[in-house]
Amino acid sequence: MNHLDFLREGLRNIKTVGTITRSSQALCKKMTEPVNFDKARVIVEYGAGDGVITKHILNQMHKDARLLAFEVNQVFYPKLQEIKDERLDLVFESAEDISSILAHYNIDSVDCIISAIPFVNLTEELSFKILNNAKQVLKSNGLFIQMHYSLLERKMYKTIFGNLQINFEPLNIPPAFVFVCKKTN
Numbered sequence: 507m508n509h510l511d512f513l514r515e516g517l518r519n520i521k522t523v524g525t526i527t528r529s530s531q532a533l534c535k536k537m538t539e540p541v542n543f544d545k546a547r548v549i550v551e552y553g554a555g556d557g558v559i560t561k562h563i564l565n566q567m568h569k570d571a572r573l574l575a576f577e578v579n580q581v582f583y584p585k586l587q588e589i590k591d592e593r594l595d596l597v598f599e600s601a602e603d604i605s606s607i608l609a610h611y612n613i614d615s616v617d618c619i620i621s622a623i624p625f626v627n628l629t630e631e632l633s634f635k636i637l638n639n640a641k642q643v644l645k646s647n648g649l650f651i652q653m654h655y656s657l658l659e660r661k662m663y664k665t666i667f668g669n670l671q672i673n674f675e676p677l678n679i680p681p682a683f684v685f686v687c688k689k690t691n
Contacts, residue, residue, distance in 0.1 A: 532677035534562035551575040552601040552621035644689040
């Protein structure tokens with residue numbers, strides 16, 4: 507998908523897309539830096555969009571790892587289907603249903619969740635539900651990594667995970683924050 511097509515879809519569905527530009531390579535790198543790809547065998551991506559971060563994850567994943575990529579946008583989902591990698595499973599469902607979807611794939615827990623869900627556009631109730639459900643399926647010491655364009659939502663992550671590391675990536679339009687939480691309990 508080119509930048510103009512992404513812009514059009516972002517403008518048409520800003521509430522679910524959350525941006526009008528694709529993530530830069532610098533942001534993709536910043537979002538995947540905390541992941542130990544040598545050990546991670548099950549990774550989940552929320553809000554896979556047109557696959558720019560998805561491809562970045564796949565390029566670093568272990569050959570025996572698995573990536574479940576969630577996307578609910580009807581324009582982006584077919585773009586994701588163009589990615590040919592046997593380690594990739596696409597999920598056209600809401601991230602709030604993570605437990606039942608993992609059960610469908612016979613997966614008990616995940617090593618890492620990398621997310622681009624635009625939480626600022628969701629209700630507080632839905633945001634808390636998605637994050638609490640994510641925490642439940644993470645392995646001990648599993649990571650939840652989320653991109654944001656502001657720091658407005660940081661309290662929610664501290665409340666749910668009890669910890670939060672924030673990294674900044676200026677080489678993105680707009681510049682972005684990367685929130686990293688570890689499941690410690």
